[in-house]
Amino acid sequence: MTDLPAAPEETPRQVRTRRPGPLRGLVTACHPVPGLAVTFVAVVLAVGAGLGPGQVVILGVAVFTGQLSIGWSNDWIDAARDRATGRTDKPVASGTVPERTVAAAAVTALAATIVSSFTLGPLPAAALLVGVAAAWAYNLRLKATVWSGATYLIAFAGLPVAPYVALPEHPWPPWWMPVVSALLGFAAHFANVLPDLRADTETGIRGLPHRLGPRTGVIVMAAALAAASVLLGVAPAGTSTLFAVTVPVAGIALAATTAVAAVRAPNSPVAFRLTIVIAVLDVTLLLTITT
Incomplete structure (x- = not known):
């Protein structure tokens, strides 16, 4: 019997899983969307x-590197907890980026924000670095305590202070600016945490949103967003009646929309993204008032 010719070996189909590489993982680990949004606001x-222009650039660099350090430190510090909860979306937990790489990136970014902040002067440096310190304290410990929201209040309240005290006369911003900014940051804290309440609780994280629960958390988030818009509409002097009416009404409507999104999709980041949109819109409106 004549042997049949051997069939050619099949070349295995190369299936690319689209797993992100280390560089892309490092970008993801810095939480780019909120980091860029905060930098834009600043x-x-x-x-x-x-x-x-030069001071604007330096302040932008200081805020952006600070946000990088906060995002990278968050994923670095939470790596073990993220693995325990199966967070495959986190590059460090999934093994895409080594912990030591993210740790080095966080420390390097922190050094850069310290240097660039002091380039603006001691007063703006203090305003910026107190916020960065509050965010690192949140990552290290305070996220698991009732004081989790206080770190956001402190960090975001200082954001509008820094550019004003960087001016030659070191003036203080109008009182309502830090308050509006703090309220937006407080709302962002709830919007960011609400989708992870169950996973956080399983690993011992019990910050303020966890203690209040999802229903109360949504109410607090919406109230903070609405209060920020109302204050932005009525507190500045010299604005028109149309502005004073339109901004609060629109802000309340957007806050309600965000609350509905949080209730309908509790495990989705939609509410957090809407909160970022509201913050950017409010700050853009603020620019129309101050220029």
């Missing part, structure tokens, strides 16, 4: 305060 505030 730059808008700096322009509105009247800083020169």
